[in-house]
Amino acid sequence: MLEPGLDRHEWESQWQALEEQVEDSPAEALPELGSLVAEMLEERGFALEEPVAREGDEREIVAEFLAAREITRLVESTSDEVSADDVASAVNSYRSLYEYLIAERSAP
Secondary structure: OOOOOHHHHHHHHHHHHHHHHHHHOHHHHHHHHHHHHHHHHHHOOOOOOOHHHHOOOOHHHHHHHHHHHHHHHHHHOOOOOOOHHHHHHHHHHHHHHHHHHHHOOOOO
C-alpha cells in the first residue's frame, strides 16, 4: 500500500516535467499528458471505458477526458484534421482535469 499523498507527489513531478514539453511541442506532449491524466482518473475511481461512467454524476469529467483523448488519437494518427486550436483545447482539458484531480479528488 502506498503512503497517502505519494501518488500525488509522483503525478505533480510527472506533470511538471511534461510542462516543458507542452511549451516546446504541445502536439507531441498530448499522448503523455493523456496517459498521466488517464492514470489519475482511474486511480481516483473513474471507469473510463464503462458506459455507466459516462452517465454518472461526474460524466462531465469523463466526457472532457474522452474529447481530449480523441484529439490525441487524431494527432497520433497524423491526421490533417487537427488544428492548433484543437491541440490547445486538448492541452487545456488535460490541465483542467489534472488540477481538478489534484485539488478536489485527492486520496483519502
